[in-house]
Amino acid sequence: MVGARRIxxxxxxxxxxxxxxxxxxxxxxxxxxxxxxxxxLFASLSNPTLLAGHRGLLFGPLSLSLEAYRRVFENPMILTxxxxxxxxxxxxxxxxxxxxxxxxxxxxxxxLLLKNPVMFxxxxxxxxxxxxxxxYLLVGQxxxxxxxxxxxxxxxxxxxxxxxxxxxxxxxxxxxxxEAARLDGANDWTILFKIYLPLSLPVVAVMILFYGVAHWNSxxxxxxxxxxxxxxxxxxxxxxxxxxxxxxxxxxxVSSGDVFAIGETIKYATIIVATAPILLVYPFLQxxxxxxxxxxxxxx
Amino acid sequence: MRTAAGSLDLAAPIALARRRGAWQTLLRDLRRxxxxxxxxxxxxxxxxIFHYGPMYGAVIAFxxxxxxxxxxxxxxxGLQNFQDFFxxxxxxxxxxxxxxxxVLDLVFGFPAPIILALLLNELRWNPFKGLVQTVxxxxxxxxxxxxxxxLFDFFARDGLVNDLIASAxxxxxxxxxxxFRQLFVGSGIWQQVGWGSIVYLAAIAxxxxxxYDAAKVDGASRFxxxxxVTLPGILPVIVILLxxxxxxxxxxGYEKIILMYNPLTYETADVISTYxxxxxxxxxxxxxxxxxxxFNSVINFGLLLAANRISRRLTDSSLW
Numbered sequence: 257m258v259g260a261r262r263i264x265x266x267x268x269x270x271x272x273x274x275x276x277x278x279x280x281x282x283x284x285x286x287x288x289x290x291x292x293x294x295x296x297l298f299a300s301l302s303n304p305t306l307l308a309g310h311r312g313l314l315f316g317p318l319s320l321s322l323e324a325y326r327r328v329f330e331n332p333m334i335l336t337x338x339x340x341x342x343x344x345x346x347x348x349x350x351x352x353x354x355x356x357x358x359x360x361x362x363x364x365x366x367x368l369l370l371k372n373p374v375m376f377x378x379x380x381x382x383x384x385x386x387x388x389x390x391x392y393l394l395v396g397q398x399x400x401x402x403x404x405x406x407x408x409x410x411x412x413x414x415x416x417x418x419x420x421x422x423x424x425x426x427x428x429x430x431x432x433x434x435e436a437a438r439l440d441g442a443n444d445w446t447i448l449f450k451i452y453l454p455l456s457l458p459v460v461a462v463m464i465l466f467y468g469v470a471h472w473n474s475x476x477x478x479x480x481x482x483x484x485x486x487x488x489x490x491x492x493x494x495x496x497x498x499x500x501x502x503x504x505x506x507x508x509x510v511s512s513g514d515v516f517a518i519g520e521t522i523k524y525a526t527i528i529v530a531t532a533p534i535l536l537v538y539p540f541l542q543x544x545x546x547x548x549x550x551x552x553x554x555x556x
Numbered sequence: 557m558r559t560a561a562g563s564l565d566l567a568a569p570i571a572l573a574r575r576r577g578a579w580q581t582l583l584r585d586l587r588r589x590x591x592x593x594x595x596x597x598x599x600x601x602x603x604x605i606f607h608y609g610p611m612y613g614a615v616i617a618f619x620x621x622x623x624x625x626x627x628x629x630x631x632x633x634g635l636q637n638f639q640d641f642f643x644x645x646x647x648x649x650x651x652x653x654x655x656x657x658x659v660l661d662l663v664f665g666f667p668a669p670i671i672l673a674l675l676l677n678e679l680r681w682n683p684f685k686g687l688v689q690t691v692x693x694x695x696x697x698x699x700x701x702x703x704x705x706x707l708f709d710f711f712a713r714d715g716l717v718n719d720l721i722a723s724a725x726x727x728x729x730x731x732x733x734x735x736f737r738q739l740f741v742g743s744g745i746w747q748q749v750g751w752g753s754i755v756y757l758a759a760i761a762x763x764x765x766x767x768y769d770a771a772k773v774d775g776a777s778r779f780x781x782x783x784x785v786t787l788p789g790i791l792p793v794i795v796i797l798l799x800x801x802x803x804x805x806x807x808x809g810y811e812k813i814i815l816m817y818n819p820l821t822y823e824t825a826d827v828i829s830t831y832x833x834x835x836x837x838x839x840x841x842x843x844x845x846x847x848x849x850x851f852n853s854v855i856n857f858g859l860l861l862a863a864n865r866i867s868r869r870l871t872d873s874s875l876w
Contacts, residue, residue, distance in 0.1 A: 271778040278675050282688045285672075289691050289746065292706060295716065312719045359599035362592045369585035374596065378603055383803070384857045386610025387849030388810075388829070389836040393616075394609050397623060411606050414599065444591035473699035476811045480837055491701045498705025499815055523709065527702050534697045539690060546693075549751075550758045 293535075300324055300524035308517035323518070324525035327506040334529065337490035340405075344489055345471040348409045352467040353460065355413045360422035361448045366431070382416050396481055407481035408474070408489070415470070418463055421551045425459040426452055462548030465541055472534060490530055497526050617847035630843075637847035646831060654827040658805040660741045666801055668745050669752030670794060674782060676753065677760050689757075692750025704815040707743055711735075730816070733824040740816060740825070755797070756790050763789035795873040803860025806852055828852045 267275070294314075299307055301317035301324075310318060328334055362368070363375055385391075391411070401407035429452055437447050453460060475491035482488060496502045503519040510518050538545075586593055612627075617637055619630040641647060672692070679685040695703070710716045711729035718726035729735045767785050776784065810829035817825035828848060836845030860875075868874040 268777060274778065275678065275680070278678050279684070281675065282679065282684070286688060286691045289695060289750070292710065293694075295710075296706065313716070355599060355602065358595045362596035362599065365589065365592050368589055368592060369582060370593075374600060377600070377608075381603060381607040383860055384611070385607065385853055386612070386614040387846060387853055388832055389842055389846040389849055390610035390613030390616065391606075392837055393623070393842060394606075394613055398609075413602050413606070419599075444595060448595070469697055473697075473701075475699070475701050476814075491699055494699070494701045494705065495815065498701065499708060520709075523705065527705060531698055531702055535694065538694065538697055542690060542693065546754055549754045 296524050296527050300521060300528050302521060304514070304517040304521045307521060321521075324521035325529070327518070327522055328525045328529055331506045333485070333488070333493045333496075333505065334490070334526070336486060337488055337493035340487060341472060341490040344405065344408050344474075345468050347405075348412070348471045349464055349467045351409060351413050352415070352418075353463050356415075356419050356422050356463060356467075357448065357453060357460075359414060359419050360426050361444070361452055363419075364423050364426035364429075378416055378419065392480060402481055403483045403487070404481075405487060408471075408477050411477070412470075415467070418466055421548060422456070422459055422463060424551055425456045429455055458544060458547060459551065461541075461544045462551070465544055466548055469534060494526060494530050498523055614846055614850050614853075616843050617850045619843055621843040621846070623842070633843075637844050638851060640844060641848050641851065646826075649823065650826060650828050650831050653824060654806055654808050654829075656824075657737055657740060657808050657827060660737055661744065661808075662801060662805065664741055665745050665748070666798065668749045670756055670790075672749055673753040673756035673760060673790075674786060676757060677786065678778070678782070689750065689753075692753070694750070695747040696751035698747065700812050701815060703743060703747055704812060707739060707816065711739065731818070731820045733821045736817065736821045736825045740812065744812075755793060759790040759793040760786060791871075792873045795867055795871050796875065799860070799863045799867050799873075799875055802863040804856060805859060806855045 298314040298317050301320055301322070302310075302314070303319045303321045304323060306318040359378070363371055363378075365371065395407055395411050396402040401410065433451055433455075434447060437451055442450070473491060475489070475495060478487075478489050478492045479495070482492070501519065501523075503515070503522050506522050507515045507518055616627060616630065618632060618634060619627070620633050620636075621627070621630045676685055676688060679688070708730055712718070713726050713728040717729065721727075727735070729739060763786065767789070768781060771781055771785050806828070808827045808829060810827070810833050813825055813827060813830050814833060817830065829852065832845045832849045832852070835841045835848070864875050
């Protein structure tokens with residue numbers, strides 16, 4: 257459409273062939289990536305009995321049925337899981353962003369005597385850790401967070417790479433703004449919350465998204481620390497349904513012969529219900545995520 | 557290792573400070589920047605408790621740890637736990653499985669995003685390029701529970717994959733040890749190839765367009781441009797990520813394996829970290845599993861140092 261600015265020479269046959277092969281390969285990649293998700297969507301909307309008798313690919317729901325979704329939404333564990341996950345995402349992400357911003361701001365100061373030692377203390381943890389068991393004993397027993405929501409929120413309060421990303425962004429804020437604010441009598445808290453954070457909104461968005469998605473998808477801390485089922489996040493409920501194939505409390509009214517068929521559609525519907533929120537907002541937020549990865553890639 | 561390296565890093569500011577009266581300088585700095593230090597305090601405290609706390613806790617690897625008596629009251633037994641692990645029947649299997657999965661992932665999983673980035677860069681029509689990117693980034697946001705749930709479904713004996721193969725004797729992939737590694741690494745690539753390509757695309761975008769123009773004037777073909785301009789342009793990024801990857805060759809994540817494996821597939825699926833999880837958390841054998849974990853951490857750290865040193869010698873890129 258627009259005249260090419262870069263030099264473009266006539267292509268050889270091999271180059272054109274490569275170009276076409278490349279497009280074909282990318283199309284295949286799109287199919288391989290999307291089709292499993294589409295299959296799940298089609299299957300979740302299918303009639304359970306028809307689906308159980310069906311072999312091979314699906315190109316649409318087999319006689320539209322919302323039966324599976326009705327059962328999923330009537331399952332109290334799914335609803336509790338959803339509510340708990342929302343709580344963990346909101347509370348966890350709030351703490352994450354706050355702590356990360358504090359650390360990033362302090363470590364972006366230029367004249368701090370202890371800056372390099374503290375930075376070393378922090379970066380070292382990216383390469384060496386005490387391991388799973390000492391962490392488990394510390395969090396669960398020493399700190400008594402076993403079977404409390406704290407265990408899912410506090411131990412992961414800061415992800416080091418995110419702290420580095422945010423510090424990189426803060427380093428880009430002009431020092432003059434800082435000095436001007438200080439002359440006007442602003443203290444560090446004012447400078448952080450009134451100057452740095454507002455000027456770094458894209459990065460704050462990236463942080464919220466990275467931390468938020470991590471909380472939404474996390475299951476391991478919950479599996480290790482939580483015993484009370486009422487505290488389970490959605491992913492732990494999903495694990496029971498998808499991997500342990502436990503669909504009993506959604507099929508109590510079903511004759512034993514149909515449990516399998518309905519159980520299958522329930523699994524598919526559960527995947528959709530648990531994944532849809534993230535997949536629906538993702539295309540709109542994609543550029544922020546990508547931005548975060550790119551800032552993280554800058555080496556200091 | 558920690559104290560040695562730590563004091564090295566502390567040396568410069570402290571030596572400087574000593575000349576002017578170390579404490580006075582430090583105190584003056586603390587006073588002048590007390591607002592900043594107040595903000596830094598919770599962050600440092602967090603790292604000390606939740607990262608350095610477990611490093612201290614790892615001493616139970618040298619004890620016969622009893623949770624009631626605590627770290628200070630438990631009996632010290634030296635290297636007994638480590639000797640038990642090296643002598644155990646599982647040692648060889650765990651090492652082989654960990655390295656096998658890592659190497660498979662290194663050979664197939666590491667180049668995949670690089671190749672995708674190079675191919676994406678060759679697409680001429682930007683809307684299509686954007687579509688491929690949006691679609692391939694998508695699986696990164698699906699939780700590991702859902703991905704493994706889908707694997708169980710698609711690769712079941714009566715699942716979609718067996719339907720498509722249409723063999724007379726369907727394979728129960730998820731229960732077959734010989735299929736575990738392929739499924740683990742393959743699903744990892746499916747999930748991460750697009751997301752992993754972002755870094756390389758960013759590096760490609762930073763290559764000076766004049767380099768391409770100059771090469772074209774010299775008559776370089778499309779393949780020569782990739783080979784002699786694009787690849788060298790992203791080589792530093794490749795090297796850095798390769799060092800990090802080599803440094804974690806002995807650490808295969810337990811989260812996905814715990815969801816994927818079962819006793820039928822342990823012989824190829826059980827890795828060091830999953831073994832630590834079972835022995836430590838499920839069987840409450842704390843000291844022994846802490847020793848296995850510490851052994852793993854130390855090897856990882858050593859590999860990282862070695863990879864970094866080699867890279868610094870062979871290329872100009874290194875982590876530090």
